Amino acid sequence: MSDMAVTRELFDQVMVPNYAPAQVIPVRGQGARLWDQQGREYIDFAGGIAVNCLGHCHPALVSALKEQGEKLWHLSNVMTNEPALRLAKKLVDATFAEKVYFCNSGAEANEAALKLARRYAIDNFGPEKTQIIAFTQGFHGRTFFTVTVGGQAAYSDGFGPKPADVDHVPYNDLAALKALISDRTCAVVMEPLQGEGGIISPEPAFVQAVRELCDQHNALLVFDEVQTGVGRTGALYAYMDLGVTPDILTSAKALGGGFPIGAMLTTTRIAAALKVGTHGSTYGGNPLACAVAEAAFDTVKDPAVLNGVKERETWYREGLEAINAKYGCFGQIRGKGLLLGCVMNEQYQGRARDFLLAAMEEQLMVLIAGANVVRFAPSLVITKEEVAEGLARFERAVARVVNG
Ligand SMILES: Cc1ncc(COP(=O)(O)O)c(C=O)c1O
Numbered sequence: 001m002s003d004m005a006v007t008r009e010l011f012d013q014v015m016v017p018n019y020a021p022a023q024v025i026p027v028r029g030q031g032a033r034l035w036d037q038q039g040r041e042y043i044d045f046a047g048g049i050a051v052n053c054l055g056h057c058h059p060a061l062v063s064a065l066k067e068q069g070e071k072l073w074h075l076s077n078v079m080t081n082e083p084a085l086r087l088a089k090k091l092v093d094a095t096f097a098e099k100v101y102f103c104n105s106g107a108e109a110n111e112a113a114l115k116l117a118r119r120y121a122i123d124n125f126g127p128e129k130t131q132i133i134a135f136t137q138g139f140h141g142r143t144f145f146t147v148t149v150g151g152q153a154a155y156s157d158g159f160g161p162k163p164a165d166v167d168h169v170p171y172n173d174l175a176a177l178k179a180l181i182s183d184r185t186c187a188v189v190m191e192p193l194q195g196e197g198g199i200i201s202p203e204p205a206f207v208q209a210v211r212e213l214c215d216q217h218n219a220l221l222v223f224d225e226v227q228t229g230v231g232r233t234g235a236l237y238a239y240m241d242l243g244v245t246p247d248i249l250t251s252a253k254a255l256g257g258g259f260p261i262g263a264m265l266t267t268t269r270i271a272a273a274l275k276v277g278t279h280g281s282t283y284g285g286n287p288l289a290c291a292v293a294e295a296a297f298d299t300v301k302d303p304a305v306l307n308g309v310k311e312r313e314t315w316y317r318e319g320l321e322a323i324n325a326k327y328g329c330f331g332q333i334r335g336k337g338l339l340l341g342c343v344m345n346e347q348y349q350g351r352a353r354d355f356l357l358a359a360m361e362e363q364l365m366v367l368i369a370g371a372n373v374v375r376f377a378p379s380l381v382i383t384k385e386e387v388a389e390g391l392a393r394f395e396r397a398v399a400r401v402v403n404g
Pocket of ligand 1 (some may be wrong): 049105106107108110139140141142191195196224225226227228252253
């Protein structure tokens with residue numbers, strides 16, 4: 001087994017072709033740095049797509065994993081366990097929520113949220129109240145329900161009949177939402193900052209108005225904080241800075257700091273609709289996942305870490321503005337906290353991927369969000385030196401693209 005030649009070619013031989021991974025295969029990570037099979041070092045501004053909130057192999061997470069790994073790995077939900085209960089209590093204490101449901105990914109957290117919203121509406125208001133309103137360019141995961149609620153039909157087309165009664169309006173378009181919402185609406189689902197859709201912030205007044213419309217029509221407001229949650233925007237959850245409280249919130253990605261876990265948070269009144277047997281997951285609330293997530297949550301919710309995110313945002317913005325002043329390829333640098341996007345200007349339309357590939361050549365990992373945005377979602381505790389070194393590499397990558 002250990003003699004096997006593990007190469008990128010092996011991926012094409014043995015893996016389902018739904019991904020097109022980079023040519024390099026990282027084998028080790030520490031903080032905001034990664035090393036590949038050849039020992040080449042990279043700075044990681046991608047963070048496993050906003051997952052590695054404390055970088056790679058953070059000592060608090062490694063220690064929680066090792067400790068729990070020698071105690072208890074798995075029970076299933078036939079029994080509960082201490083790490084799950086501790087984590088749930090901490091989530092409840094730190095947020096609007098009174099109840100928590102654990103699962104393994106963002107899509108599963110959203111699937112639970114959508115099923116809960118439907119069941120709550122049907123139980124309390126009757127069988128006609130099933131409409132779900134979501135936003136174009138939104139992203140909520142890849143299960144058939146969540147991908148249908150997501151705002152890019154291309155991701156849900158071609159799989160046969162879709163879950164019904166799901167409608168979309170443009171993000172930040174209050175008039176469109178007003179025209180569509182009615183007493184038949186069971187939920188409005190939104191990211192409090194669209195991530196995959198291109199790092200698009202909502203207007204605070206828009207979010208406030210969405211809340212009011214939901215209240216008028218007895219519709220639940222679901223915030224998908226899978227990407228924005230657990231410190232990413234500088235608040236523990238983005239809703240806290242927006243001053244609008246959702247009825248259901250979903251969290252995943254950074255929640256486990258790299259260990260798969262998802263959570264759906266809600267109130268006691270709404271949670272009551274998921275009675276015994278209505279929903280579940282074998283692995284949900286797995287002790288290993290919850291032990292690591294507890295360590296991540298304890299570390300991130302420290303005000304010093306959250307304030308550090310805002311400070312790091314300044315380092316990035318200043319560095320990126322300086323690069324743009326020299327090379328003039330970005331129309332805008334947007335986002336919040338450490339979820340930032342450089343938007344291609346007219347001249348570079350559709351070329352975000354060229355910047356990602358050039359960055360990889362310069363030993364820097366970045367993300368894109370659509371064809372026009374280079375996205376950064378690094379460790380929330382990335383050091384000043386790592387940011388400076390990464391930005392120097394990004395500047396060289398930009399020069400490569402600009403100079404052809
Ligand atoms: C806002 C949002 N929701 C849901 C998901 C899906 O999460 P997962 O890939 O863990 O299922 C993502 C993933 O990118 C996301 O950004």
